[in-house]
Amino acid sequence: MSKPPKLPPGLVGELAQWINDTAGKPQPMLALGASIAYVGALASKRYQAIDSTRPNIYCIGVGVSGCGKEHARKQIKRLAAAAGVGEILGGEEVTSDAAIEMELARHDGRLLYMWDEIGHMFGAMKSQRASSSAQKIIPMLMRMSTSSSSTYQGKTYASKEDARTIIDQPHLCLYGTTVPGRLYEGMDSSEMQDGWLGRVLVFESKDDPLRNRKACLDDTIPQSLIDQVRAINDHQPNMDGFGDIAATTACNPTKIPFTVPADEELDMWNAYYHEQKKGSIKAGDGYEALWARGCEIGTKVALIVSVGDGAAAISQEHAQFGCQLFLDRMQDFIKSAKGEVGDSEGERIRKKMYKVIKAGAKNGATLSAITRVSQSINRQQRMNLLRELEDMEHAFGIKNDGRRGETYYSFKHRDPSDFADSAQVSSSES
Secondary structure (H helix, E strand, O other), X not given: OOOOOOOOOOHHHHHHHHHHHOOOOOOHHHHHHHHHHHHHHHHXXXXXXXXXXXXXXXXXXXXXXXXXXXXXXXXXXXXXXXXXXXXXXXXXXXXXXXHHHHHHHHOOOEEEEEEOOHHHHHHHHHOOOOOHHHHOHHHHHHHHHOOOOOEEEOOOOOOOOOOOOEEEOOEEEEEEEEOHHHHHHOOOHHHHHOOOHHHEEEEEOOOOOOOXXXXXXXXXXXXXXXXXXXXXXXXXXXXXXXXXXXXXXXXXXXXXXXXXXXXXXXXXXXXXHHHHHHHHHHHOOOOHHHHOOHHHHHHHHHHHHHHHOOOOOEOHHHHHHHHHHHHHHHHHHHHHHHOOOOOOHHHXXXXXXXXXXXXXXXXXXXXHHHHHOOOOOOHHHHHHHHHHHXXXXXXXXXXXXXXXXXXEEEOOOOOHHHHOOOOEEEOOOO
């Protein structure tokens, strides 16, 4: 089982704990990701760090089908309704970048999207059959992530009737869920390098717990959660300007300072992430863009936690939690991506096949098990990919007598010499 994540003080931790306590299938990792995204949306346009860091953040929860991914979304919707702040919740699906732009404008620039099957959505956006508008959704999300402290100037249309959308300091937050295969199968190395995935915190759960039928017998929403949500949402930021209406009503979020120890903590993490980026460049692994925003995302989390904690300043505890969380989530993401992401369909399928072989450990994986994860290709293509694994000295095949038929093993767990007297090493020709 996965080790439960450390929960921070204040609303983020309390909300994550309540979501988990009321879940038929508790998912602490997913509950934390959803809570960070929700409190970030509440704090948007209300608070900022003294260095202009804003609380807009993107989180993705990953877990196998039927593991309980929907529960966090359900409880956040209930809490938002009970507190009377449901207006920050956006639609559960979008069809274009223009739709995001329009919905943000309608919601005064504050929006939380909670999307199910986000991996499928991203895959569809990249499809050659996708509309040009759908293909622009991820670039739109990237633009919005860096527009929270400025004025977003929308598209200029050819028609005079279509006015350009202008949004003052748009704050878009996202919490999406997906199964592992859907998330990784549509990715390629370009997404590791273009900065998109470096803006995302991926909360992956490896657990599929037994359902607790009695977990939801008490579905009461704690009044303390409702009160904290209202307090953050009702906070009135300062207003700038002394002249025209636009200047007078421009939002100037309350600035949260850093304590001296928090400043020192963030300096340390900033240097650490810079070294990680340099190490990736030197290694040529293509992950440098994933580390480039480490301190920025860690500071966002620290700000969100401090607002939820009702603190007058971002403390060392807040800073350490945010930056450590980014490190843990990014290391897990890279580990998963190495075994899943490929630049071609063949490479992605080959990695799936190797994953099955490794999962079999010393028992290996039968050809029928490998076939089940590679049904989109024909037999000859499958055997060619297995031959590639042999050429790369990742795996080898054994032609066994009996019902198991041909079995494949990873070099990590077995050596071909183990079978010298009992089986014939396959060349994957058959």
